Amino acid sequence: MSGTQEIEPLARQTLPTALADRLRTLVLAGDLAPGARINEQALADRFAVSRTPVREALKLLAAEGLVSITPHRGAAVAMLSEEELAEVFPVMGALEALAGELAAKRATDDEIAAIEALHQRMLAHYVARDLTSYFAINQQIHAAILAAARNETLTQHANQLAGRVRLARYRANMSDARWQEAVGEHEEMLAALKARKPAALARILKTHLDNKLATVREALTAGR
Amino acid sequence: MSGTQEIEPLARQTLPTALADRLRTLVLAGDLAPGARINEQALADRFAVSRTPVREALKLLAAEGLVSITPHRGAAVAMLSEEELAEVFPVMGALEALAGELAAKRATDDEIAAIEALHQRMLAHYVARDLTSYFAINQQIHAAILAAARNETLTQHANQLAGRVRLARYRANMSDARWQEAVGEHEEMLAALKARKPAALARILKTHLDNKLATVREALTAGR
DNA sequence: CAACATAATTTTGTATACAAGATGCAATGG
DNA sequence: CCATTGCATCTTGTATACAAAATTATGTTG
Numbered sequence: 001m002s003g004t005q006e007i008e009p010l011a012r013q014t015l016p017t018a019l020a021d022r023l024r025t026l027v028l029a030g031d032l033a034p035g036a037r038i039n040e041q042a043l044a045d046r047f048a049v050s051r052t053p054v055r056e057a058l059k060l061l062a063a064e065g066l067v068s069i070t071p072h073r074g075a076a077v078a079m080l081s082e083e084e085l086a087e088v089f090p091v092m093g094a095l096e097a098l099a100g101e102l103a104a105k106r107a108t109d110d111e112i113a114a115i116e117a118l119h120q121r122m123l124a125h126y127v128a129r130d131l132t133s134y135f136a137i138n139q140q141i142h143a144a145i146l147a148a149a150r151n152e153t154l155t156q157h158a159n160q161l162a163g164r165v166r167l168a169r170y171r172a173n174m175s176d177a178r179w180q181e182a183v184g185e186h187e188e189m190l191a192a193l194k195a196r197k198p199a200a201l202a203r204i205l206k207t208h209l210d211n212k213l214a215t216v217r218e219a220l221t222a223g224r
Numbered sequence: 225m226s227g228t229q230e231i232e233p234l235a236r237q238t239l240p241t242a243l244a245d246r247l248r249t250l251v252l253a254g255d256l257a258p259g260a261r262i263n264e265q266a267l268a269d270r271f272a273v274s275r276t277p278v279r280e281a282l283k284l285l286a287a288e289g290l291v292s293i294t295p296h297r298g299a300a301v302a303m304l305s306e307e308e309l310a311e312v313f314p315v316m317g318a319l320e321a322l323a324g325e326l327a328a329k330r331a332t333d334d335e336i337a338a339i340e341a342l343h344q345r346m347l348a349h350y351v352a353r354d355l356t357s358y359f360a361i362n363q364q365i366h367a368a369i370l371a372a373a374r375n376e377t378l379t380q381h382a383n384q385l386a387g388r389v390r391l392a393r394y395r396a397n398m399s400d401a402r403w404q405e406a407v408g409e410h411e412e413m414l415a416a417l418k419a420r421k422p423a424a425l426a427r428i429l430k431t432h433l434d435n436k437l438a439t440v441r442e443a444l445t446a447g448r
Numbered sequence: 449c450a451a452c453a454t455a456a457t458t459t460t461g462t463a464t465a466c467a468a469g470a471t472g473c474a475a476t477g478g
Numbered sequence: 479c480c481a482t483t484g485c486a487t488c489t490t491g492t493a494t495a496c497a498a499a500a501t502t503a504t505g506t507t508g
Contacts, residue, residue, distance in 0.1 A: 240491095273492075274492055274494070275494090276491080296498085296500065297500070298500095
């Protein structure tokens with residue numbers, strides 16, 4: 001044995017998951033509009049495979065909540081109504097609060113340092129008013145907190161919800177006041193994390209998510 | 225229009241979901257032992273269908289976490305390691321806490337009355353030391369709280385996790401002391417619900433789940 | 449006899465074919 | 479001209495056939 005101690009069978013890429021990845025990208029990039037029907041044969045032709053793996057890929061995305069499948073009527077890109085958004089955010093809040101609580105207990109000093117570095121980069125994007133880059137780092141921070149919580153189940157469920165709301169959040173432009181508030185909340189988060197205060201971090205994250213919902217709702221009602 | 229105001233297309237049963245239901249029952253009843261491999265063709269023969277719907281059913285159960293699918297190696301009844309259990313319970317705790325918080329705010333008086341009725345029946349089973357019936361009502365109470373929270377997303381995620389741990393909980397016989405403690409927690413829950421104290425109910429539910437994990441862990445370490 | 453390499457068999461993955469339900473169009477009648 | 483009904487077409491659901499990978503069995507060699 002030449003020093004290999006791998007246990008995981010390296011999770012080879014199978015066709016359906018590869019297809020699901022591609023489709024996810026298409027949906028999140030907006031190439032497939034919410035509500036748009038998805039034709040299995042068309043997809044199969046596009047990727048030069050048969051309908052079988054396409055169907056499996058669609059099922060995967062359905063499990064993630066990115067598409068909705070109606071029997072005998074096929075798949076369509078899921079679109080979250082305001083009511084559904086109002087459902088999803090509190091659940092994300094509960095999960096991220098738990099993530100924060102666990103991360104504050106379990107994160108290594110290196111992980112905290114890495115999150116702080118991300119935080120600083122995000123601040124720079126805030127100052128530059130670069131919303132896209134800001135969002136990108138923002139997500140990385142939330143992902144880093146989840147990773148530091150060391151709970152795979154938690155990560156999976158949180159990511160699933162994040163996937164569902166990502167679309168809605170893309171378009172929801174924040175007001176400047178709200179943006180400032182969000183940055184303030186992130187400052188508090190970092191402080192609580194560095195001080196390793198689980199309860200505080202949990203509370204801040206929950207509030208943060210509540211405010212995010214309010215922001216998205218404002219944007220929705222404004223944009224109609 | 226003769227007074228019909230149905231919107232939902234009545235969600236017809238399709239073959240894969242029907243199969244998944246059957247399989248779920250088999251797994252939870254213990255007819256399929258954890259870790260046991262599942263042969264697609266054998267299942268197809270057993271239910272007199274082709275492998276195609278069987279495969280879809282297995283994917284559904286995999287999404288629920290009841291079976292695990294390894295590429296090119298097929299499906300097996302999932303078995304939760306102690307580490308995985310230790311992951312799942314805190315997540316359930318966070319979700320049930322949220323459910324309690326929302327239920328305390330939103331439950332109708334009728335719903336609370338119904339939960340109280342369930343609670344009384346559960347007490348009777350406790351007095352009679354009828355663990356199976358106790359468990360059954362217990363689950364109904366948790367389901368009723370989730371229903372009263374009026375958050376479909378929350379219910380889905382909570383149910384998914386509940387499915388994963390159900391197997392483990394079946395065999396985990398409680399100590400008498402722990403059983404008494406659990407009943408006490410349920411008394412507190414009911415009180416908080418009737419008094420409509422969201423924060424209190426959330427806290428109790430979280431503690432309740434933490435204790436459940438401890439119970440299951442004890443049972444696991446004892447049983448080896 | 450043990451360990452490895454190799455071949456046979458089984459099992460899963462993908463493609464294709466066929467069946468059943470849903471959608472859309474056109475013809476018919478009011 | 480509009481509504482309704484029946485038919486044609488398209489789409490999804492299921493079955494079967496074939497390909498690729500994994501498992502098991504077998505034989506060979508040290």
